[in-house]
Amino acid sequence: MTRIVIADDHHVVRTGFAALLGTQPDFTVVGTARDGAEAVRVCALEPPDVVLMDVRMPVMDGIEATRRLTSPDGPRVLILTTFDLDEYVYEALRAGASGFLLKDATAERLFDAVRVVADGQALLAPTVTRRLISEFAATRHHPPKPPALAALTPRETEVLRHIAEGLSNPEVALRLHITEETVKTHVSRILLKLGLRDRTQAVVTAYESGLVIPGAHDRDRT
Secondary structure, three states: OOOEEOOOOHHHHHHHHHHOOOOOOEEEEOOOOOOOHHHHHHHHOOOOEEEEEOOOOOOOOOOHHHHOOOOOOOOOOEEEEOOOOHHHHHHHHHHHOOOEOOOOOHHHHHHHHHHHOOOOOOOHHHHHHHHHHHHHHHHOOOOOOOHHHHOHHHHHHHHHHHHHOOHHHHHHHHOOOOOOOHHHHHHHHHHHOOOHHHHHHHHHHHHHOOOOOOOOHHHHHH
């Protein structure tokens, strides 16, 4: 059973998402919150697996709430947003969110997103997420400490570059002529060495460090 907390300052949004999620036998909504501060309190009382977090809320926004909740043992955060190319969403991803979902997403998309995030995976819709990160990474240059990326092997650096460009594990495996299991091992080592929680933060790091140039890969694909 996946335990879920919903944080949004609009009552209709909270109740609507709660009702939708309640139709699924493997979901249980354990709490709701009107702002980020209340979300942090609710999560302390009823620890969830996943938090659906609005990014713009009074008292404490979703960025700060995400930052406070995403400890190694904390819940996964799925950001709710109205616009995909949103600077606030980008900052939430930098703060530790595992992905984002548009508020007008279909019920099936919502269910899939919660299950992916609950399973410990990053919710990366490659094109949209890469566009979002490309849009804002150039103006948010916060490169990791030099020893961090230097600690990666040449193969790990290559894998990081490919996942930042939006390739899935099977696609990386095909590109590098290695097994998918080997790719997974490389990704795990990359996250460990860089002190990152999931692939989303790895993509942000790759762009902000200059390993991948914002916009360049998108132009190659057009």
